Amino acid sequence: MSLFDFFKKTDKVGRDSAIDSNELVEGSEQTESKDKVSTKLSFHPDWNVPQEQQYVFRFLANELKPLNPNQLSLAAISIDEEPRSGDWLVKAFFRSSIPNSIELGEIELILLDKDDQLIASKPFNFNELGTIPPESARPWVFTFEKSLIDGKDIPDEGWKIAFNLISLRDHMLDLDETWKNQLPKEQQEILAKVIKDLPKLSKNEVNFTGFQVKLHDNQSLHVSIFIRNGHNKVINLEQLPLEIIDANGKLIAKGSFKLDPILSVQPNSTKPWTFIFPAELVTAEDADLSRWAARVPQ
Template sequence: MGLFDLFKKTDKVGKDSTVESKELLNEVEESKNTVEVNTKLSFHPDWDVPQEQKYIFNFLSNELEPLKPNQLSLAAIAIDVNQANGSWDVKAFLRSSLPKAIELGEVGLFLLDKDGKVIASKTFDLKELGSIPAESARPWVFTFEKNTIQASELPEEGWKIAFNLVSLRGHQLDLDETWKNKLSEEQINQLEKIIKDLPSLGKTEVNFTGFQIKLLEDKGLAVSILLRNGNEKAINLEQLPLEILDANKKQIAKGYFKLDPVLTVQANSTKPWTFVFPKEMVDAEGADFSSWTPRVAQ
């Protein structure tokens, strides 16, 4: 089956997923116009589109709703299953209401079901689409391989293909309200710098990094830890068995923390949190605090 055979007369334009251009592009000339934009059909310059397929593309593009100025959008069309390998070929329009041509780079895309649940996720190099002209809609096929799909069957009507803005915004500080109220602006800036200077996380990695430790007067131990989440989804911590090792890898504290309310670390974010070990959980005699490591206890 050829590329153009994927687009059929029976296809219909479905849900639009729209973002402001500044969410995806660092520097771009935006329009000061406030009038809605009807995007024009645009083909990739390397495409030699048969006349019959041009008719289909024109029919589909005429169904598109206008965009507000300075927006980028993905308009869903349909999904075809590749019976040979189980991948999903997702047909969509990538649309721009910007007043000038743009080029995109690597961008994460989601497939969302009608309830907004992620059913597939993959990073695409959108340079392959070429230069997207001003105020245009370019048809494309986004292939999600079987290992990027988290659903057992095609979604019902109402699904969307959307930009993964979490992957674009970079790793961020997720500060609980109780911390925001206690910390000065300077302290918050210091935390943000610490997080920025830490090694990058893998896309499914969760990591605990210690940044402050204090032996209390009652012989208890207070440790402040950076809870780092590299996932594209938030994680919820309901309970945490935790141990602390000193510079010599000696265990100086071990305890089980039941977190109520549940402690949530947002997607692609780091949340600082303090855990206090009572004295009966601490053995800090002769401990070397020059460096220390928090670890999930086995």
């Protein structure tokens, strides 16, 4: 089966996912026009498209709605399942309404269902699409491997393929409202800088990094940690078992915290939180807190 056989006369253009071009192409040329832009069909220069298939592509391209100026977009077409591997072959138009040609590198894309719930995510090398002409629409097939789909069925309608803007932005401070109200702006800015300087998380990594500890006179231990979320979706914590280890590797506190309300950490973000171990959960005699670590027991 050739690449062009994936595009059928029965295909229809679905949801469009458009963003401002500056989100992906820093300093891209911008038009001052306010007029909508109708994108022109563009094929990869290495494609030798049969005449009959060109009609299919033109029919689909004619269904595309005009974009606002200075946008990049992914317009969903359809999804086929590769019979042997079970991989999903996601057909879409990559569209540009900016007035100059562009070339892009690696960008993470996400598949969302009709309720905008995440189905799958994967980074793609957009260099493979070649140079995208001004104000154009280029058809492409994006392959999402079966292992990324997690047993989900192909959605019937309303799904979309989109740029994962969360993965493009810097890791951010996710400050709870109670912390925002209590911390002066200067301290909030210090926290944001500390988080920016922490080692980069792996994709989908959740990490617990201690940053402040104090043993009170009543022998309760107050521990502040960074809850770091490398996922591209929110994580919700209802119960958190936690252990504190001092500089000598000694276990000085151990407990399990019920979080009510649930503690949510936004995608690609770090949330600071303080946990208080009551005295009966603390064995801090002769503890060396010059260095310490927080860990979640398995």
